[in-house]
Each structure stands twice: as structure tokens, then as C-alpha cells.
Amino acid sequence: MPNLTAKINKGETISMSNEILLALKWRDRREVHMLTNKHEDKIIALDKKDFRTKEQIKKPACIVDYNANMGAVDRSDMMLSSTECVRKTVKWYKKLFFHMVDLAILNAHALYQTQNPEKVPLADFQLKIIRQLIERYNTPEPNQKIKPMTKNP
Structure with a gap:
């Protein structure tokens, strides 16, 4: 397993992958760790905007898929x-x-x-x-x- 212990800010990701697995660490309100064999390491822009910064919300593809299906x-x-x-x-x-x-x-x-x-x-x-x-x-x-x-x- 990769060492994903570095501190990150909100919206940032750290990831490591090989041809089979992707290990990802993403920070929203808290740190979220994902291990997937289905997704690539890419960020998806959502239709929603952050109410404070008015910027478009961006999340990793595996997080979006998880939220849609859980x-x-x-x-x-x-x-x-x-x-x-x-x-x-x-x-x-x-x-x-x-x-x-x-x-x-x-x-x-x-x-x-x-x-x-x-x-x-x-x-x-x-x-x-x-x-x-x-x-x-x-x-x-x-x-x-x-x-x-x-x-x-």
C-alpha cells in the first residue's frame, strides 16, 4: 500500500496507481481514502458551485461514482x-x-x-x-x- 500520509488542503488529491489499482487520498471536509480497480485518477467538475468561493466543485471520479451508487x-x-x-x-x-x-x-x-x-x-x-x-x-x-x-x- 502506498504511504499517503502527507497533509493536504481541501480539494487536493494524492494518488498512486499501477495497472490494476488506484489508491487515492482526497480532502473535502475531512480526508477520504479510496482504493479502486475501476477508476482512473481524474477529477470531474460537477454542475454545483461552492457557495463561498462561487467556483465549480471538482471531485475525483471514484468519489462521484461512490456517491451516486451508495x-x-x-x-x-x-x-x-x-x-x-x-x-x-x-x-x-x-x-x-x-x-x-x-x-x-x-x-x-x-x-x-x-x-x-x-x-x-x-x-x-x-x-x-x-x-x-x-x-x-x-x-x-x-x-x-x-x-x-x-x-x-
Whole structure:
């Protein structure tokens, strides 16, 4: 990986590429790093103008393409943010597992919404799933007999 640690100003880019990959660092409000095998290192002028400088806004082609096509992922992240079950844990694989469970529930909710006319909020749908899983797989613990304490002579 290229070393893209140099400080840059807003609107500037640093990039390195070979015949397969382009690694790019661009600064807008904050630094953005991109690694792509689809784009070239070129800047695209947008139809919008900066309200302060009145200059045409320019962005790298990979950033423009990313912004145009990431609506569904951003929307799913937004929907999951309020109901996510991920907790602080050191184990990365636990976070990944629970994130996959959350994504599966989100996808199930989307499928449910296409088949049923009633609109059920995601949190309520998640609660119904949890209750159904508890009803189905909860096994009552066997009654434990409590032995009375005896005094040793």
C-alpha cells in the first residue's frame, strides 16, 4: 500500500496507481481514502458551485461514482443504527456475527413489507422475531431440589 500520509488542503488529491489499482487520498471536509480497480485518477467538475468561493466543485471520479451508487448501503446503515444489537466487545468476530444477524433481520423486514400491506416498524418486527425465537427454543430449566443444610456433629 502506498504511504499517503502527507497533509493536504481541501480539494487536493494524492494518488498512486499501477495497472490494476488506484489508491487515492482526497480532502473535502475531512480526508477520504479510496482504493479502486475501476477508476482512473481524474477529477470531474460537477454542475454545483461552492457557495463561498462561487467556483465549480471538482471531485475525483471514484468519489462521484461512490456517491451516486451508495444510497442503498447508506440507507441500510441508517436503518440499522437505531436497532443494532452490537455491543462493545474486544472480539471482532462477535461484532461481525451480530452485524450479519442485524442485516438478515433488515432483509427479512424488507421482504415482509413487500408481502404484507401493514407497515410494521423495524424495531417492532425485530421484537416479534425475538419473542418467537424465545417461545420456540426456550426450554424450562428442570426444578432443582434444594437440600437442607445439615450441621456436622
